[in-house]
Every structure is written in structure tokens, then in C-alpha cells.
Amino acid sequence: MNEMPKKVKIGFWGYPNQNLVRELKAKYDEIEWIDLDIDFNAPDRHILPDSYCKIIKNIINNALQMQAELELIVAPIGKDKCDSGWFAAQLLKDMDFDVIECCNSNVDKKRPLRISTSNLPLYDKFDIIMNNVIDEKDLDAPQCAPKFGFWGVPPNDMEILRLFPDETHVYGWTRCVESGTPADIEEEMLVDPDVPTVFYAQAFCSKCQLAKYLADKYNGLYIDIDDYANNSIKAKIEAFLRLR
Numbered sequence: 001m002n003e004m005p006k007k008v009k010i011g012f013w014g015y016p017n018q019n020l021v022r023e024l025k026a027k028y029d030e031i032e033w034i035d036l037d038i039d040f041n042a043p044d045r046h047i048l049p050d051s052y053c054k055i056i057k058n059i060i061n062n063a064l065q066m067q068a069e070l071e072l073i074v075a076p077i078g079k080d081k082c083d084s085g086w087f088a089a090q091l092l093k094d095m096d097f098d099v100i101e102c103c104n105s106n107v108d109k110k111r112p113l114r115i116s117t118s119n120l121p122l123y124d125k126f127d128i129i130m131n132n133v134i135d136e137k138d139l140d141a142p143q144c145a146p147k148f149g150f151w152g153v154p155p156n157d158m159e160i161l162r163l164f165p166d167e168t169h170v171y172g173w174t175r176c177v178e179s180g181t182p183a184d185i186e187e188e189m190l191v192d193p194d195v196p197t198v199f200y201a202q203a204f205c206s207k208c209q210l211a212k213y214l215a216d217k218y219n220g221l222y223i224d225i226d227d228y229a230n231n232s233i234k235a236k237i238e239a240f241l242r243l244r
Helices: 018-027 054-065 083-094 122-131 158-163 173-179 208-217 231-243
Strands: 007-012 030-035 070-076 099-102 148-151 168-171 197-202 221-225
Touching: 018 070, 054 083, 070 083, 083 099, 122 158, 122 168, 122 173, 158 231, 168 173, 197 208, 208 221, 221 231
Parallel strands: 007 030, 007 070, 070 099, 148 168, 148 197, 197 221
Antiparallel strands: none
16 A cells, blocks of 8 residues: 655744755655744743743744644744744753754845735735745736835734735835845835835834834834734724824
């Protein structure tokens, strides 16, 4: 009898090194990739401080919830992610996970932007860009001039993206991901000064530093959200979009 193809589950976060991703695809017959950044409502194991980045909490809590299922974890730890990602990799290794550390420091071979600058709904823009991290495809969508901008990483609370009109361009780290250069700080700080922009960072994330600075510099709206957006945050975003 022919052996069934081996299917494995591999956890990851951020934007893993693509050479490593290809090596793993060649090694295993079938892979289910699990983005540990995402909030899967895993119980909080209280490994991290209460006041800490929700995305990093997701990584730790999701990994522990799925520990028996995960073959290994691919852990970006360089400037393409953050020091907290590096620390998370060390904690998980100490908890007996098989962790492969990697860096994705490419800043030269940029892909053209097709989704960040499209007229797709903002929620769909983020969803498509991040789903293209593991299974790279040539993407295209109708382009539009920006009426607004959203700068930042994919929010833990993705629903706030539905508050924005379709003519909202993506800036910040997510735009860098589409271009294939997640460690490109110049691209991450690139903002159109004529486009009213919301600068978002996850609460307790070091990117709050960039978000607040750029919001002040370009007269944008700075917001940080710990977990899910409350009505006050939503009202603040809606008022900014109406008034600007």
C-alpha cells in the first residue's frame, strides 16, 4: 500500500524568510501553515505581563494551545519583526518547541504594489497581503487615488478596517510586506503628506514610537488598541474620516 502523504502543521509569525519557506515546502508533502499572530481566542496562560503587546500574547498562547499539533515554529526575529518576536522565540524554545529562527532583511528586491494602492475594501487589502506571505502569488487589483491612508501592522481587531472607505491606501509595515521588504524602515516611514492618515499601532508595541511621531508630523490620527476597539476608538476614527 502507498503511504499517505505526511501532513504537518507549522506555526509562524510575521513574514518568514522565503528561502526557508521553500525549503520546508520541499521537505514536507503537505503543510498547514498557522499564523500564530492571529487571535484564535486561546486561553491566556499568563506567561507575559498583563500590559504587553496583544500580538505577542497571541503567539505564546496559540503555540501553547496547539503544542501537541505543531511540528515546528518558524520565528522571524530580526528587524523585519521586533525584539519581542525574538524574545518569544527564546521562551518557546525553553518550553520545548522546535523553533527555527530566521530573518527577512531584504530591502533591495521590491515587488510592485498592487493591493495597498487598490480600490479593494481595506479589510480585504490586509487579508490578501498577509495571505500572500506563505503562498506567493502575482496579485493585481484596480488602482485608485487615495482619499485616506491607514499606516501600521494588521490589527488584532481587524474589524476596525471596515470603518474605512475603499479608497484607503495601506502604509507602514503592511505595505512593506506587500513589497517583500518587511525590514525596510524607509518604506515603513513613507507617508503621503497630502493624504489624511490614521496611524495605528498595537498597544505596548514598540511601533507606537513610529506611529505617534508620524501622526504628529503629518497631522494624522494616532491610535493604539490593546485588544479590541471600544466605541470611543471607533467614534474617534469615524470623526477623523468625516472631518478630513
